[in-house]
Amino acid sequence: MISLGELAQLDWRNPWWLVLALQPLLMAALLRWRRGRVLHYADAHLLPWAMRGSFGVASGKWRSLANVLAWGLLACAAAGPRLPLVTTPEQRAAVLHHELNVMVVLDVSPSMLAQDVSPQRLQRARLKLLDLLPRLHGERVGLIVFSGSAGLLMPLTRDMDALRACVPLAQPTLFDTPGSNIAAALKLARQTLLAQSAGKRGAVLLLTDGDASALSGSAGAAALEAARRLQRADLPLYVLGVGTPAGATIPLPDGGVVRQDGSAVTSRLDENGFAALARLGGGAYQTVQDGDADWGALYDRGILGLPGNPHPVDPAQTWRELYAWCLLPAWLLLVFLHFPLWQRAIRPEAAGWLLVGVVAWGGVVPNVRAADADTAQAAYAAYRSGNYVEAQALYGRMQGYPATMGAGAAAYRRRDYAAAVSQFTRAMLTASSAELRADALYNLGNSYFAAGNFRAAADAYQGVLKLRPRDANAGANLALTAGKLVAAGKQNASGILGRHGSQVGGELNQEIGNQPVFILDADKKTAAEIDLSDRQLAAHQASLDSRIAAPPAVPESGQALRAALKKLELTTDKSAAIQRQLLQLDTRSDSQDYGVLLPW
Numbered sequence: 001m002i003s004l005g006e007l008a009q010l011d012w013r014n015p016w017w018l019v020l021a022l023q024p025l026l027m028a029a030l031l032r033w034r035r036g037r038v039l040h041y042a043d044a045h046l047l048p049w050a051m052r053g054s055f056g057v058a059s060g061k062w063r064s065l066a067n068v069l070a071w072g073l074l075a076c077a078a079a080g081p082r083l084p085l086v087t088t089p090e091q092r093a094a095v096l097h098h099e100l101n102v103m104v105v106l107d108v109s110p111s112m113l114a115q116d117v118s119p120q121r122l123q124r125a126r127l128k129l130l131d132l133l134p135r136l137h138g139e140r141v142g143l144i145v146f147s148g149s150a151g152l153l154m155p156l157t158r159d160m161d162a163l164r165a166c167v168p169l170a171q172p173t174l175f176d177t178p179g180s181n182i183a184a185a186l187k188l189a190r191q192t193l194l195a196q197s198a199g200k201r202g203a204v205l206l207l208t209d210g211d212a213s214a215l216s217g218s219a220g221a222a223a224l225e226a227a228r229r230l231q232r233a234d235l236p237l238y239v240l241g242v243g244t245p246a247g248a249t250i251p252l253p254d255g256g257v258v259r260q261d262g263s264a265v266t267s268r269l270d271e272n273g274f275a276a277l278a279r280l281g282g283g284a285y286q287t288v289q290d291g292d293a294d295w296g297a298l299y300d301r302g303i304l305g306l307p308g309n310p311h312p313v314d315p316a317q318t319w320r321e322l323y324a325w326c327l328l329p330a331w332l333l334l335v336f337l338h339f340p341l342w343q344r345a346i347r348p349e350a351a352g353w354l355l356v357g358v359v360a361w362g363g364v365v366p367n368v369r370a371a372d373a374d375t376a377q378a379a380y381a382a383y384r385s386g387n388y389v390e391a392q393a394l395y396g397r398m399q400g401y402p403a404t405m406g407a408g409a410a411a412y413r414r415r416d417y418a419a420a421v422s423q424f425t426r427a428m429l430t431a432s433s434a435e436l437r438a439d440a441l442y443n444l445g446n447s448y449f450a451a452g453n454f455r456a457a458a459d460a461y462q463g464v465l466k467l468r469p470r471d472a473n474a475g476a477n478l479a480l481t482a483g484k485l486v487a488a489g490k491q492n493a494s495g496i497l498g499r500h501g502s503q504v505g506g507e508l509n510q511e512i513g514n515q516p517v518f519i520l521d522a523d524k525k526t527a528a529e530i531d532l533s534d535r536q537l538a539a540h541q542a543s544l545d546s547r548i549a550a551p552p553a554v555p556e557s558g559q560a561l562r563a564a565l566k567k568l569e570l571t572t573d574k575s576a577a578i579q580r581q582l583l584q585l586d587t588r589s590d591s592q593d594y595g596v597l598l599p600w
Contacts, residue, residue: 011319013080020075024068066333073330081326082319098137100308101156101202103189104129107242108172109147109180110258111211111267116248117288125207125242126167128288132295133160137304142192145170146185148177156196180214182206183222186237186281190230201308202235203283205298209243212270215277227281236306237281238298242288243269379406388413401430401440408443417451438467442474449477454484 012018106129112122133141141163143154151174154166172178186204193202208214215223230237247268250258258265275285286297379394383406392410395403408423424444431437445460461478464471 009084011082011084013082015079017078017080018075020078021072023071023075024064063337066337070330070333070337073326073333077323077326077330081322083322084319098139098304098308099200100139100303100306101142101193101196101200102139102303103142103144103156103193103202103204105144105146105150105185105189105204105206105208106153106170107147107180107182107185107206107208108145108170108174109209110172110178111180111209111250112242113172114209114243114248114250114267116244116246117242121209121242122170122172124288125240126170128240128242128294129167129207130164131292132299133163135292135295135299136160139303139308142196143167143170144185144189144192145174146181146188147172147175148179148181149175150181150185150188151175152188152192155192180208180211181219182208182214183219183226186223186226186230190226190233190235193235194233201306203303203306204230204235204237204281205303206237206239206278207242208239208274209267210239210241210269210271210274211243211267212273215270215273224277224280227277231280231282235281236283236302237278238283238302239274239278239285240288240294240298241269241271241274241285243267245269245271376403379403383410383413386413392416392419401427401432401436404430405440405443408447412443412447412450415450417447420447421451434467438464438471441467442471445474445477445481449481449484454481454488457481458485 106125108122112120112125114121117124138158140156140158141154141160142152142156143163143166144150145153153170153174154163157163186206189204193204214220227237245268247266249264250267252258269287271285271287278285284298284302286294288294375394375397379391379398382388382394383391388410392407392414395407395410398406404423404427408420408427411417411419411423421444424440424447428437428440428444431440441460441463445457445464448454448457448460458478458481461474461481464474465478468474
């Protein structure tokens with residue numbers, strides 16, 4: 001329903017069309033003028049017998065009102081009434097960007113591996129951080145990780161996809177020095193915000209397990225001083241404690257737990273200490289909770305309320321169109337006035353117009369199912385006869401997974417590998433089951449291989465093996481592709497490498513395993529014969545077989561597959577190792593003494 005308050009915001013797209021409502025007045029004036037001329041021919045009471053039509057004949061009052069109302073509604077529909085979709089203050093606030101820089105400081109010390117919260121402190125902190133991202137209102141977010149030292153993992157950005165990809169890299173293995181150096185992390189956050197904020201306000205969000213040892217001794221004094229400096233720099237500190245006061249032991253990679261003086265160390269959340277740290281930094285503290293109550297306290301009622309630099313984004317205005325509410329009753333009124341279907345005899349001209357409308361409506365509705373059946377039969381026949389150009393064109397006219405696979409297979413046969421990659425990618429995205437998706441990935445890998453893109457081919461074959469672990473063809477092709485990658489890496493060792501290794505080429509007629517890639521013959525999973533019956537048509541569309549297969553080029557053994565995976569490992573970027581080296585370079589410049597840190 002539309003409220004009176006919303007009607008106050010009513011807008012007209014083409015207001016000049018409202019003059020169409022004057023049509024009944026103009027017609028009344030015309031009829032009145034013609035009535036004067038007609039009265040010279042016959043008296044008024046004889047006009048119904050002397051004249052054809054309604055010239056000079058007075059219409060009924062209700063009929064005249066209905067005519068005026070119909071034209072008024074037509075005028076309103078043509079003028080385009082509409083309401084803005086954003087109408088309430090709450091909705092308008094949702095499209096505002098909160099110009100604030102938020103530096104997230106994530107604790108990755110060994111104590112974050114404790115499991116007093118589910119599933120684990122570090123995993124819970126990363127999940128909570130990912131839950132925060134959809135709540136943001138346009139803030140720029142950066143990520144700092146710390147253990148015994150601190151490093152910038154992601155600079156300030158509005159690219160939430162890049163930040164999501166960076167969050168899983170936050171691991172204790174990023175740092176050689178264990179511990180929980182909160183002071184170094186807060187110092188780096190302050191320096192980064194002041195350097196990258198360009199005069200804009202910011203905030204620091206600390207996610208830590210809040211171990212009491214982190215705030216004790218000289219390290220704790222340094223952390224408190226770092227919080228004071230944040231407050232003086234107008235960068236409030238908000239803290240999310242990830243843990244429980246009861247605490248838990250700290251697991252080691254070998255299955256044991258961290259011990260001190262022969263006793264297992266229990267890491268406990270110091271809620272009072274970190275609440276005091278947050279107050280000293282001008283912010284607030286909240287313990288992690290199930291649900292979103294913690295972000296409601298820290299973000300909705302904290303960071304979001306900071307006086308940053310909010311301004312409206314001015315997006316393209318979207319409207320709720322209301323012309324249909326005027327057009328439908330106008331059409332019904334005109335039918336009522338000019339096509340009195342309730343009368344026993346319909347005027348010939350009215351019946352004629354109705355017949356024309358029905359015929360025209362029926363003529364524009366194509367028999368889509370019959371057309372698709374004919375096209376599918378013609379495309380399959382063209383493919384089987386080797387006319388791949390015609391087959392690709394015919395499959396391109398159809399919709400759905402089988403048609404996309406058919407178009408890709410035809411393009412592959414024409415050695416148009418770019419088109420084949422495009423079609424098989426679409427098929428992979430539209431597949432309705434894992435089995436169909438694996439077929440599309442297999443064909444995609446063959447297309448990439450034939451085009452010389454061995455890295456993409458290997459990724460596609462790995463995708464097939466995840467969906468069908470026992471696919472011998474995919475395993476064999478993966479082994480061969482890995483060999484190609486290693487050989488290409490040796491040949492291009494002196495060249496310039498990209499992020500994902502060398503750009504390797506290949507002949508377009510490259511064959512997998514020295515045997516041509518082919519469509520399976522009739523005795524190997526061929527498609528069913530074309531059946532144009534209504535009951536079998538859908539089944540035929542799903543069973544059109546254009547799956548490319550290649551016989552194994554290496555022995556079907558686990559050893560070949562393991563060797564292939566090892567080769568791929570040697571040619572794959574290791575993001576975590578790269579980030580660790582970068583963080584080591586970043587932390588060399590910080591020579592401040594933060595005191596003695598406990599190794600957790």
